[in-house]
Amino acid sequence: MMLRLGLSVMIESRIQQLIDALNVSVLEFARKLGEHRGEKVYHILHGRLKPRYDTLEKILLAYPQINGDWLLRGEGMMFKVLDSPSAAITVEERLRNMEFLLFQLNExxxxxxxxxxxxxAEIEQLRQQG
Structure with missing residues (x-):
């Protein structure tokens, strides 16, 4: 019996989900990280490069509302829910969090x-054999 691991989404997919949720282009996202062109981010999104620590750090610094546990391991919500001004999230981001949680639950x-x-099916097969 082989089970698919649908819950472990690759970090590249989470970065794409983040770009989509922020409603920015890949180029805008890359520029916010200090990149002049979007090539590095494109290569990460297409699996040609693995994101390095400094890239992940730049993402979390550029977007302080992002939950680091979600970005690194896919755990928790995409956006932080804290009272600090740097982590304040909008209603739209809360809705995206809820949509993401519903997606995870459906998966x-x-x-x-x-x-x-x-x-x-295995139980039925064993019953028929025995």
Whole structure:
């Protein structure tokens, strides 16, 4: 029995989700990180480069509302929910957080359903053999 690991999204995918959620172009995103051209970010998004520590640090400095745990490991919400001014999030960002959490829940439900179906099939096969 082989289960897909749909919950472990690659960091490149999270960076793309972030760019989409911020509603900026790849070039705008790269420039906010101090890059003059977007090539480095494009290469990261297409899997040709792995993001280095300094790039991840630049993202978190340029966008202090981003949850570092989410960016690095995919844990928690995309945007921080704190009272500090640097981490204040807008209603729109809260809605994106909720959409992302719903997406995660749907992915988990689909994975659980798939696992359940596979286990039922195995049980039925064992019943027929025994």
């Amino acid at each position: 988990r439900m689909a994975l659980l359903q798939e696992t359940n179906d596979l286990l039922r």
